[in-house]
C-alpha cells in the first residue's frame with residue numbers, strides 16, 4: 001500500500017473500510033456503509049462477573065490467596081471451614097515456606113494426629129453455596145504433597161446443605177513433591193447450596209493447594225471454562241466484539257493493581273491473583289487466553305483494553321481513606337510496559353513460532369486470534385503524565401502493527417475537560433478511534449438522539465464503550481433503543497458500541513443498573529438486555545435513509561425514533577421502530593426502493609408497561625414476541641406505547 005494511504009488509514013474506521021461494495025444494480029442511492037462491528041459487549045469483573053460468575057470454578061478461594069487487602073476481614077482461609085469429624089485430632093495451618101509456585105504463595109497444611117476413622121480437613125461452600133445438578137459429572141482437582149513421604153488418604157465429598165453426602169471418592173496423596181490429583185464426582189441428587197469437603201483420613205501431614213471443582217459441562221466444553229447458561233445468554237446477544245477486562249479494572253487502583261495480561265495466562269496455578277478494584281479478589285482463572293477463546297466461540301472480535309501506563313485517577317480513594325490519585329508508571333519502566341502491549345498483540349496474532357504466539361499455541365490454540373482492536377486507557381484523567389505515556393504506547397503499536405486499530409480514551413462523561421483534552425490528543429495523534437463513556441437518565445438519551453449527526457467525519461471515529469440509562473425499566477430500555485437507532489444512523493462515525501456493565505451477581509452488586517443479573521441457578525436478562533439482543537441480532541452493514549418516517553412533529557418531542565439498515569451479506573432489510581411515549585405512534589414505511597425483497601417478513605415486538613422489569617421473582621415477565629408479518633411496499637405501522645418493533649425482510653444478495 002502506498003505510504004500516503006498508510007498514513008491516512010488511522011483516520012478511517014477500519015471496519016467501514018472493510019465493507020464490500022454492493023453489486024451493481026443493488027446499490028441504493030440513499031444508503032451509506034456503516035460499521036459491521038457496531039454492537040458488541042463490555043465485560044468487566046465487577047459485581048462478581050468473573051469469579052463466582054462467568055468463570056466456571058465452583059470453589060471460592062481455591063488457592064488460599066484471599067487477603068485483607070482484597071476485602072476487609074478476608075484471609076487465606078476465607079471461604080473455608082475447618083472440619084474435624086467425630087473425635088479426629090489435629091490442626092490446619094496456612095503455610096508459605098515451599099509453595100506450589102512463587103506466584104501462588106500460600107497453601108494449607110493438615111496435620112492429622114489421630115483421624116479416628118472420620119478424619120479432619122476443610123469444607124468449601126463456594127460462592128454462596130455450590131449449585132449441583134443430579135447425575136452431572138463434576139471434575140475435582142487438587143494439588144497435594146506429603147512432606148514426610150508417607151501416603152495420606154484423602155476423602156473428597158460433595159455434601160448438601162444439611163450435610164448429606166451426595167458423592168464421594170478417595171485419593172491417596174503419596175508424593176513428597178507437589179502433585180495434581182483428579183477425581184470425578186457425580187451427585188446423586190440436585191442441591192442448590194452444596195459444599196466440597198476434603199478430609200485427611202489417615203495419620204500424617206499433607207499440604208493442599210488449588211482445590212478446584214468444575215462442572216464437566218462448560219461452555220463449548222472448554223477446560224477451565226465458563227458457566228454454560230450464563231455464557232449462552234451472552235452469546236445470544238450476537239455481539240460483534242467483546243471488550244475486556246474492563247473498565248476501571250483495566251487501569252487499576254494504583255500501579256501495583258494495573259491489570260497485567262501476562263499474569264493471567266499459562267497454567268492456572270501459576271497465574272498471579274490480585275485484588276479486584278471493586279473490592280474483592282480476582283483469581284485470573286478467567287484470563288486472557290480464556291477471553292480470546294470465548295470471543296472465538298461466540299463469533300465476536302476481541303477488544304482488549306490495557307492501561308495507558310497510568311492507574312485510575314481515583315486510586316486509593318474508593319473505599320480506603322486518603323486517595324493517591326492517578327499514578328504513572330515511571331518513565332524508566334515505560335519501555336518494558338510498552339513491550340508488554342506489543343507482546344499482547346504477538347500473543348494474539350503472532351505465528352506459533354514467535355515467542356508469545358508459542359505461549360498461545362502451548363495453551364492449545366496455534367492459530368491466531370486475529371486481534372483487530374486494542375484500547376489504550378480507560379476514561380483516564382488526561383494529564384501530562386497520561387499524554388506522554390499514551391503517546392509512547394500508541395506510537396509503538398502503530399509503528400509495529402499499523403493494521404491494529406488503537407482506541408484512545410476521552411474521560412468518563414459525554415463532555416467536560418477530559419472529554420475535550422482526550423479528543424484533542426486523539427485528533428492530534430490521528431488515533432483511529434476514541435472510547436466515549438456515559439451513564440445518563442433516559443431523557444438524556446432521548447434528547448441527545450442527534451449527538452453524532454454533527455460529528456466531524458474527518459476526526460477519529462467513536463467507540464461508545466460504556467453507556468446505559470440509569471435503570472432497568474422498560475422505559476430505560478426503550479430510551480436506549482431510540483438512541484441505538486441514532487448509532488446505526490451514524491454507524492459511519494460510531495464504529496463500536498457496548499452497554500455497560502454486562503453482569504451482576506445477586507448479593508454482590510457494586511454497580512446498578514446492569515444488563516444481566518444472576519445467582520447460582522437463575523439468570524435474569526433485563527429488559528435492557530432484550531433491546532441489546534434485538535439490535536445485536538439485527539445488525540446491518542449499511543444505513544438506508546428515507547425508508548421510515550416518524551409521525552409528524554415527533555422529532556421535536558424526541559419520543560420516537562427509527563432506523564433502516566440493510567445487511568449486504570444477506571440482502572435483508574431491517575426496520576427498527578421505537579416508541580417511548582404513552583400512546584401508539586404511526587410510522588410511515590416506504591420499501592419501494594428495494595428490489596427483490598420478500599414482503600413476508602418477521603416482526604418482533606418488545607413492549608409493555610413503562611415500569612415493567614424482569615426480576616429474580618419473575619425473570620421472564622417482559623419478552624419480545626416474534627410473529628410473521630405481511631408487509632407491503634408502502635404502509636403505516638402503528639407502534640405500541642413503550643415499544644421497540646423490529647421488522648426483518650429477507651432479501652437477495
Ligand code: AHR
Nearest residue numbers: 246247248249379500501
Ligand atoms: O461500568 C462500570 C464502570 O464505569 C467502569 O469500570 C468504568 O470504566 C466506569 O466508570
